[in-house]
Amino acid sequence: MLWQKAWLETRGRFLGGLVLGAIVAFGAIYDFRAVERLLPVVRNIDPSALDTSGPVGAAIRQSLEAQQSFRGFVWWQWYRQNLTYLVVIFGALLGAGGLLAKSGSAALFTLSLPVSRTRLIGTRALVGLAQLLALAIVPSLVLPLLAPSIGESYSIVDVLAHGACMFIVGAVFFSLAALLSNEYTDAWRPVLIACVVAAAIGMLEYIPGIGQYGMFRVMNGESYYRQVGLPWVGLLVNAGIAAALLRTAAVNLAHRDF
Amino acid sequence: MSDGLAIETADLRKRFDTTDALRGLNLRVPRGSIFAFLGRNGAGKTTTIKLLLGMARATSGQAHVLGLPAGDAAASVSIRRRTGFVDESKGLYDYMTVDAMIRFTAAFYPGWRPDHEKRYLQAFGLPRHQRIKTLSLGMRAKLALLLALCRGVELLVLDEPTVGLDPAASEEVLQAIVTHVSTESLTVFFSSHHLADVDQIADHIAIIDAGQTVVSGALDDLRGRYRRVQLVFAGEAPEIAFRAPGVVRVRRQGRVMTALSSAGSHALIEEAMRFGPVSADALPVTLKEIFLESVAQED
Numbered sequence: 001m002l003w004q005k006a007w008l009e010t011r012g013r014f015l016g017g018l019v020l021g022a023i024v025a026f027g028a029i030y031d032f033r034a035v036e037r038l039l040p041v042v043r044n045i046d047p048s049a050l051d052t053s054g055p056v057g058a059a060i061r062q063s064l065e066a067q068q069s070f071r072g073f074v075w076w077q078w079y080r081q082n083l084t085y086l087v088v089i090f091g092a093l094l095g096a097g098g099l100l101a102k103s104g105s106a107a108l109f110t111l112s113l114p115v116s117r118t119r120l121i122g123t124r125a126l127v128g129l130a131q132l133l134a135l136a137i138v139p140s141l142v143l144p145l146l147a148p149s150i151g152e153s154y155s156i157v158d159v160l161a162h163g164a165c166m167f168i169v170g171a172v173f174f175s176l177a178a179l180l181s182n183e184y185t186d187a188w189r190p191v192l193i194a195c196v197v198a199a200a201i202g203m204l205e206y207i208p209g210i211g212q213y214g215m216f217r218v219m220n221g222e223s224y225y226r227q228v229g230l231p232w233v234g235l236l237v238n239a240g241i242a243a244a245l246l247r248t249a250a251v252n253l254a255h256r257d258f
Numbered sequence: 259m260s261d262g263l264a265i266e267t268a269d270l271r272k273r274f275d276t277t278d279a280l281r282g283l284n285l286r287v288p289r290g291s292i293f294a295f296l297g298r299n300g301a302g303k304t305t306t307i308k309l310l311l312g313m314a315r316a317t318s319g320q321a322h323v324l325g326l327p328a329g330d331a332a333a334s335v336s337i338r339r340r341t342g343f344v345d346e347s348k349g350l351y352d353y354m355t356v357d358a359m360i361r362f363t364a365a366f367y368p369g370w371r372p373d374h375e376k377r378y379l380q381a382f383g384l385p386r387h388q389r390i391k392t393l394s395l396g397m398r399a400k401l402a403l404l405l406a407l408c409r410g411v412e413l414l415v416l417d418e419p420t421v422g423l424d425p426a427a428s429e430e431v432l433q434a435i436v437t438h439v440s441t442e443s444l445t446v447f448f449s450s451h452h453l454a455d456v457d458q459i460a461d462h463i464a465i466i467d468a469g470q471t472v473v474s475g476a477l478d479d480l481r482g483r484y485r486r487v488q489l490v491f492a493g494e495a496p497e498i499a500f501r502a503p504g505v506v507r508v509r510r511q512g513r514v515m516t517a518l519s520s521a522g523s524h525a526l527i528e529e530a531m532r533f534g535p536v537s538a539d540a541l542p543v544t545l546k547e548i549f550l551e552s553v554a555q556e557d
Contacts (some may be wrong), residue, residue: 001365008353105349109402111313113366114339116331254331257274257314 369410
């Protein structure tokens with residue numbers, strides 16, 4: 001029954017994220033038509049003529065290079081941008097709340113049930129992570145389903161591989177919000193702090209030399225897109241960080257006075 | 259811990275930052291009793307309940323509930339499996355319907371009583387398909403009580419069960435508790451500010467003040483032991499440091515001296531007679547007087 005409770009408390013956020021993700025993915029596919037029309041112009045640009053020494057120039061060059069193909073366009077627009085934002089924000093939203101915020105004054109009722117606090121937070125985390133996994137994969141299924149309608153194709157294996165990367169790094173922000181939810185009785189401060197942390201990490205990745213180890217590179221599966229393979233080390237490190245944050249949240253909750 | 263006790267605490271202490279919420283609380287709640295736990299706001303009643311149910315951890319001291327150590331996380335789960343609880347705010351899941359809330363709660367208690375569920379749903383007039391968010395405070399209190407009573411447990415812990423209720427709803431809740439206890443073998447431990455409620459249903463009480471037990475025992479026994487002794491003197495009442503046992507408080511006002519004793523009146527009157535009062539009367543006291551005198555600030 002704790003599963004049902006966790007589902008009822010998070011279904012609004014989860015379904016909202018799912019619908020929003022599907023709409024944005026749908027829009028991304030038909031955006032490719034517009035980009036395709038610009039491709040001849042873009043292809044005539046000589047990348048060597050661009051000043052790509054700074055982070056902005058490098059990003060423009062990368063963007064031009066990537067969006068030459070539908071697969072590259074999808075990676076650049078969807079995985080590198082839209083879905084990344086979506087998973088970070090909704091990951092934090094799903095992780096926030098927990099025992100204190102959503103249950104509100106019912107926290108004591110929950111604590112009076114014959115279950116351990118570890119089971120309470122564990123069930124909530126498993127439901128939230130399952131929802132996050134669905135958010136990382138399901139909206140992207142629009143891509144292989146609708147790509148043929150514009151004369152393109154997209155591999156479902158790519159959806160799964162990128163989805164796995166999104167999910168694992170997204171779990172860090174989910175876990176951070178879950179940890180912060182032990183400290184704040186409202187759901188919004190944990191979300192806000194998790195998003196500010198994500199933005200700070202994103203900015204740090206513009207520092208030359210740091211970017212290649214960045215979380216968001218792991219999250220958008222850049223190495224997979226470039227056919228180097230999945231970023232296993234990055235995935236393991238992020239999974240470890242997420243697990244450590246969740247473990248800390250569980251320990252904090254177990255020792256907390258209500 | 260004695261087998262005859264549902265709850266026992268020994269020198270229980272709880273400190274929040276710089277505040278001592280409990281300062282060596284000693285409680286002995288007999289099994290099968292209806293035990294009222296009284297105290298002013300901030301006396302430590304809710305903190306005690308939270309410690310008993312594992313919602314907070316004691317700074318030091320011992321607490322046993324149904325023979326199990328309340329401070330042990332695993333034992334606390336067992337305690338909660340055998341305990342029904344209603345908290346002061348009657349906090350329930352607003353997004354559930356009455357029926358969903360009942361099904362949710364029942365799933366955690368193997369001894370859940372569908373017969374009681376049916377009886378109380380009918381008696382309280384609870385609308386099964388209505389969302390909890392839309393229930394009145396009275397209805398929420400009744401639902402919270404139903405959820406506690408139907409668990410098939412040995413102990414009910416009720417934190418201010420009638421707070422915020424109108425007299426009719428309050429009476430309905432109290433009657434449900436009394437009727438339930440008369441047919442089931444269980445202990446009720448409840449905190450309250452309403453001394454009338456306590457007088458109506460409790461057979462044992464404890465009064466706490468500033469985190470310590472100041473009065474404890476069977477209510478009939480306390481009523482038998484507590485006496486107000488009123489002494490009238492010809493002139494100004496003298497200052498007397500009574501040595502008689504059980505003197506709780508002495509007040510002087512002009513020619514009249516009033517002393518409250520928790521150990522009958524004989525020894526106190528005998529000692530007072532040496533000071534030559536014009537008259538000495540021993541009067542029975544109400545629970546309200548016992549309470550007010552026990553928690554009154556020192557002059």
